[in-house]
Amino acid sequence: MTPLRLILPICTAAFVASTSSALAWGQLGHSVIAELAQRHLQPATQAKLKELIGDTSLAAISNWADDYKFTPEGKSTYRWHFVDIDIERSAYDVALDCKEQNNQGTCIVQGLPAAIATLKDNGRSKEDRLRALKLVVHLAGDLEQPLHASERSNDQGGNKLNVVLRAKRSDGTAYTRASTFHSMWDDSLVDLQAYSWGSYADALDGNPLPTAELPPYDEARITAWANDTHALGLKAYQLLPPGTPDHNDSGHAMEISNEYAVAIKADLDRALVKGAARLKAILDDAFGSS
Structure with a gap:
């Protein structure tokens, strides 16, 4: 592991970060989770799902919520x-971690159960339930991304820490990408594993999905x-790497070696398949099929 800082042109790091920092798990990770979940749904669920989305796949709608949150209607989501839980604490504290701010909602621990409740409510309009479905598919994926449930010294889940990942794909080819630490987990580590999200999903689907906890999928369950x-x-x-600062600028990015990517590979795989099983x-x- 190399603890040295790599000085990069500011424009390069800023460009890469700006293209990816808004997407949790990026489009790749969300697509993997949604695709794996859909492959294993109960037949009755598949039928009811088709009533809402037709022949559209869950992967195709899995990133909708990232655009929706920037709209006037979706601002509250x-x-x-x-949920930014500081790494100095081992667990979520609702009083510290789930406050309403700027009319933008509270946190995923309360937001995901709210979306699930709307999806389950057959008295709601098809439009409301479709919107809820899109939120549920996305947020269930977000919940498995470790930097969506952790931060250090108010770094906003690694969004204030700039890094450059220098790693190797499984075929030995070099992989280099500058981003924030958050975006490294959102995109780079997933992108590194395969040349397409479909092939990554196929590889993960070689083993059965883990067994998910039983309902209800309420605030207590989402807290856990x-x-x-x-x-x-x-x-x-x-x-x-030792000496990594809490915050830095893109001109003084920390270099992350292939050793990091190797060390977290199994955890990354588990997070994605666990997200699929829970979704x-x-x-x-x-949809009443459990």
Whole structure:
């Protein structure tokens, strides 16, 4: 592991960060989770799902919520995508971690159950339930991204820490990408694993999905899942090179070596398949097929 700082042209790092920092798990990770979940849904769930989205896949709608949160209508869901639990603490504290701010909502621990409740409510309009479905598919993926449940010294889940990942793909080819630490987990580490999200999903689908916890998928359950993800967040920070600052600018990015990518590969795989298993369970329950 190389603890040296790499000085990069500011424009390069800023450009790469700006193209990816808004997407949790990026489009690749969300597509993997949604695709795996859909492959394993109960047949009755598949039928009811088709009534809402037709022949559209869950992967195709899995990133809608990232655009929606920037609209006037969706502004109140902005903070539903994360819960910033400081790594100095081992668990979520509602009083500290889930405050309403700027009319942008509270946090994922309350936002995901709210979306699930709307999806389950057959008295709501098809439009409302479709919107809720899109939120559920996305937020269930967000909940498994460790930097959506962790931060260090108010770094906003690694968004204030700039890094450059220098790693190797499985075929030995070099992979280099500058971004924030948050975006490294959102995009780079997933992108590194395969040349397409479909091939990554196929590789992960070689083993059965893990068994998800039983319903209800309420605030208590989502709290437990957030704490589970936070535990991986602690590891994500602990594996950073010695001397990594809390915050830096893109001109003084920390170099992250292939050693980091190798160390977290199994955890990354588990997070994605666990997200798929939990999303499947949520949808089977919501559509009455569990």
